[in-house]
Amino acid sequence: MGVEARDRTSGRPSTVGSATVAGYAAALLSNARAAGATLPPFRIPLPGLDLAVRIPPGPLARAIAETIVPQAAADDSGRKPLAVTILHAGLHGVEAPRPWGAEPYLPHDLGRRLAPLGLQASFFHDDCLWQVMSFREGAAVQLMRGPDAYPPWETGAPLRVFLHWAYAALGRRLVHAGTLGHGGRGVLLAGAGGAGKSGTVVAGLLSGLVSVGDDYVLVDSGENVSAAPLYGTLKQDPAGYARLRLADRIGSRPLNWQGKHEFRIGEVATAPIPPRIDLRAILIPKTGATRTSLEPASARDVLLALAPSALWQMPGERESGFRFFSTLAGRLPGYVLHLGPEPEEIAARLRRFIEDGRP
Amino acid sequence: MIDAGGGLDVEDATSQIYRIASRDVVSESFDGDIVVVDLATGRYFSLSRSGGALWEMLSAGVSPAAIGKAAGCAPEPVAAFAETLLGHRLLARQPGVPASLPDAQAIARLAAAGDVPEVTVFDDLADLFTADPIHDVEEPAGWPVVKQV
Numbered sequence: 001m002g003v004e005a006r007d008r009t010s011g012r013p014s015t016v017g018s019a020t021v022a023g024y025a026a027a028l029l030s031n032a033r034a035a036g037a038t039l040p041p042f043r044i045p046l047p048g049l050d051l052a053v054r055i056p057p058g059p060l061a062r063a064i065a066e067t068i069v070p071q072a073a074a075d076d077s078g079r080k081p082l083a084v085t086i087l088h089a090g091l092h093g094v095e096a097p098r099p100w101g102a103e104p105y106l107p108h109d110l111g112r113r114l115a116p117l118g119l120q121a122s123f124f125h126d127d128c129l130w131q132v133m134s135f136r137e138g139a140a141v142q143l144m145r146g147p148d149a150y151p152p153w154e155t156g157a158p159l160r161v162f163l164h165w166a167y168a169a170l171g172r173r174l175v176h177a178g179t180l181g182h183g184g185r186g187v188l189l190a191g192a193g194g195a196g197k198s199g200t201v202v203a204g205l206l207s208g209l210v211s212v213g214d215d216y217v218l219v220d221s222g223e224n225v226s227a228a229p230l231y232g233t234l235k236q237d238p239a240g241y242a243r244l245r246l247a248d249r250i251g252s253r254p255l256n257w258q259g260k261h262e263f264r265i266g267e268v269a270t271a272p273i274p275p276r277i278d279l280r281a282i283l284i285p286k287t288g289a290t291r292t293s294l295e296p297a298s299a300r301d302v303l304l305a306l307a308p309s310a311l312w313q314m315p316g317e318r319e320s321g322f323r324f325f326s327t328l329a330g331r332l333p334g335y336v337l338h339l340g341p342e343p344e345e346i347a348a349r350l351r352r353f354i355e356d357g358r359p
Numbered sequence: 360m361i362d363a364g365g366g367l368d369v370e371d372a373t374s375q376i377y378r379i380a381s382r383d384v385v386s387e388s389f390d391g392d393i394v395v396v397d398l399a400t401g402r403y404f405s406l407s408r409s410g411g412a413l414w415e416m417l418s419a420g421v422s423p424a425a426i427g428k429a430a431g432c433a434p435e436p437v438a439a440f441a442e443t444l445l446g447h448r449l450l451a452r453q454p455g456v457p458a459s460l461p462d463a464q465a466i467a468r469l470a471a472a473g474d475v476p477e478v479t480v481f482d483d484l485a486d487l488f489t490a491d492p493i494h495d496v497e498e499p500a501g502w503p504v505v506k507q508v
Contacts, residue, residue: 108383108398299389300405304481307396307403318398319385326387326394 015101016123022114024098025121025132032141035092036085045071046163047218047228047276048170050079053159055086058147063155066264069213069229069273081138082166084159088144097128097143111316120165122315124151131161131315135169152257156233157216163230164314167218173324174314177306178214179227180204181277182354186212188219188227188282189337190306196285196339199240200346205269206244207347209354212277213265219279221328228276234268235260244343280357282306282334289338292349294359302334335359373424373434376458377417377441377450384449386414391468395449403481404447409472410440412465417441417450420459429461430469440476447478 016024039054042065051068055061089096100123107122114120118136123129127149133140140162144150154160164174178189178201189197201214212229220226236246241261249268253261265273284297284305297305307325314321339346353359383399393411395404406414416426423441427434444450 298392300392300394303387303389303394304403304405322385322387322396322398326389330387330389 014098016098017101017103018110018113021110021121022117022119024130025114025119025134028130028132028141028143029134029137029139031094032085032087032139032143035087035094036083036141038092039085041083044068045079046230047071048079048172049163049166050081051159052081052083053086054084056088056091056147059155060086060147060150060158064158067156067158067231067233069232071228071275080166080170082140082162083138084140084142084162086142086144088147088149090146094143096145097130099128100125107315108318111318115317120316122161127151133162133165135165140165156235156256156262157231160216160231161315163218165316168316168320168324171222172218172220173321174216174230175219175227175306175325175328176216177219177282179212179217179277179279180209180350180354181211181274182209182351184274184278185280185354185357186210186227186277187350187354188217188279188332189285190282190302191284191286192305196287196337198235199244199343200285200337200339200350202234202236202240202244202246202268203343204347204350205265206249207344207351208270209347209351210269210271210274210277211265212273219328221324221331225279225328225331226276227279229273232265232273233262234265235262237261279332280354282329282332283337284334285337285339287339289340291338292340292346293338294335294349294353295338296359297334297336299329299334301336302332303329372438372442373427374422374458375438375441376420376422376453376456377445378420378453378456379418380445380448380451386418388415391472397448400448401482402447404449405479405481407472407474407477409469409474410476410478412469412472413437413440413476414444414449415465415468416461417444419462420453420456421461422458425458425461426466426469429466436476443478447480 036054039056041052041054044051053064055064087094105123111120118134120133122131128145129150130143160174167174178197180186180201189200191197198214201211205211212227213231214234216231218228218230236244237260241247250263253263256262282302284301303326306329307322384395384397386393386395391408391411393406393414395406423434423437426437441450
C-alpha cells in the first residue's frame with residue numbers, strides 16, 4: 001500500500017508550494033529511479049529522442065504502445081535519451097502524490113521558476129497527478145494516486161507533456177494541428193476546435209493523401225520546415241463520423257471523454273504514415289463554403305490561429321512557444337481553406353494545392 | 360500632473376514616457392503587422408499598421424510629443440493611443456526617464472500606414488489562462504471548467 005505523507009503537527013497531507021516544488025520534484029525523480037528499476041523499459045525510437053518508458057501493465061501502457069508512432073528510420077545516432085517512469089501510489093511502496101497547497105498555482109510562473117534548475121513540473125489537480133522532468137538527467141516521472149488516476153485525454157496523446165518539454169529543449173515543438181501530405185510535401189492545418197481540421201485530415205486520408213498526425217504533430221522550423229509523427233490518433237464527432245461514412249469502414253466505436261469517436265490513422269489511410277513531410281503552407285480551415293477554395297491569409301492571422309491553443313495546452317513557460325510559432329507563421333505562406341461540403345472534393349483540391357505549391 | 364478626474368492633463372500626457380508593462384508582454388512583427396501577447400493573461404492584441412509603428416516607438420521610450428513632432432502630426436491622438444495600450448496593461452508609465460529619439464524607419468512606417476491606430480483584442484482563451492487550475496475550478500466538473508463567479 002502507498003503511504004500518504006502527512007504533516008506531523010496537523011495530520012493533514014503535506015502539500016507542495018512554489019518554495020518546495022523543486023525539492024519535491026527532485027525527490028520524485030529519485031524515487032522513480034528506485035521504484036522504476038523493477039519495471040522493464042519499453043523503448044520507442046522517436047525523431048531525435050530515444051524514449052524508454054517504464055510503466056506497469058494497464059490501459060495507459062496499452063495507450064502508449066498503440067498511440068505513439070515509433071520512428072522507422074534505421075539511424076539511431078544523435079537521439080537524446082529520455083527515460084520516463086510512470087508510477088502510482090502503492091506500487092513498490094511508492095508514496096502518494098502530495099497535493100498543491102493554498103497558494104495560487106500558476107503554470108507559467110512555475111515553468112520560469114524551475115527552468116534555471118534544469119527542471120520542469122506540472123500538477124493536475126483533479127487527479128492529484130505530478131509530472132516532473134529533469135533535463136540534466138534526461139529523466140522524467142509521472143506520479144499518480146492510482147493506476148487509473150489520470151486525465152481522460154491522456155490516452156489520446158500519452159506522455160504529451162514530457163514530449164513537449166523534451167522537444168522544446170531541442171528547439172522543436174509539439175503543434176496542435178492536423179497534417180496532410182503527398183509526395184513528401186504537405187500542409188499544416190491549424191485552427192480552433194470545430195473549424196473542420198480533423199474532418200479535413202480524414203477526408204484526405206480516405207482519398208489517398210497521407211498524414212503525420214492530427215491533434216499533435218512534431219514541427220521542426222529549421223532550414224526545411226517539416227512535420228513528423230508522434231501520435232497516430234484521429235478523432236471525429238458523431239456528425240463527422242457519419243458524414244465521412246467511417247462506420248462502414250471501421251465499424252462503431254465508443255465515444256471518448258469529448259463525445260468523439262477515437263481511431264487510428266492506419267485504420268483509414270491507404271498508405272503508411274511517412275516519417276516526415278516538408279511543409280509548404282499553413283492552412284486555416286473554415287466550414288460553410290459551397291466549394292473548396294484557398295484564400296491568402298496574413299502571417300498575423302496564421303499566428304493567431306496557431307498559437308493560442310498550442311500555448312495554453314502545454315505547461316511551463318510560454319514565451320519560447322510564442323517565438324517558435326511566430327517564426328513558423330513568418331516562414332510559411334498562410335491560406336484560409338474554405339471547405340466545401342464534399343470530402344472527395346476537399347481532398348482533390350488539397351492534392352492539387354500540395355502538388356502545385358500554390359492555390 | 361494628475362487632474363481632478365485622475366487622468367493626465369494634455370501637456371503631461373503627450374510628454375509621458377512608457378515602457379513595456381512586464382516581461383510577460385511580448386510582441387512580434389510580420390512586415391509591419393504587429394501581434395502583442397500577454398503571456399500571463401492569454402490575451403492577444405493585433406495592432407493596425409499605424410498602431411504597430413506607434414507601439415514600436417512608445418515601447419522604446421519615445422514620448423507622444425516627440426512622435427508627433429517627427430511625424431508632423433498632433434501628439435494628442437498618439438497620447439490617447441498610448442493610454443489605450445496602458446489600459447490593456449501592455450505599456451506602463453515610466454516617469455523620470457529621459458525620452459528616446461524616434462526611429463526614422465518607424466516614423467516612415469507611420470506615415471505610410473494610412474490607417475487609424477487601433478487595437479483588436481482576442482481574449483477567447485483568457486479565462487483559461489488566468490484561472491488557477493486548482494483553486495478556480497468548478498467542482499465536481501474539474502479542470503478546464505472554470506468557476507463562474
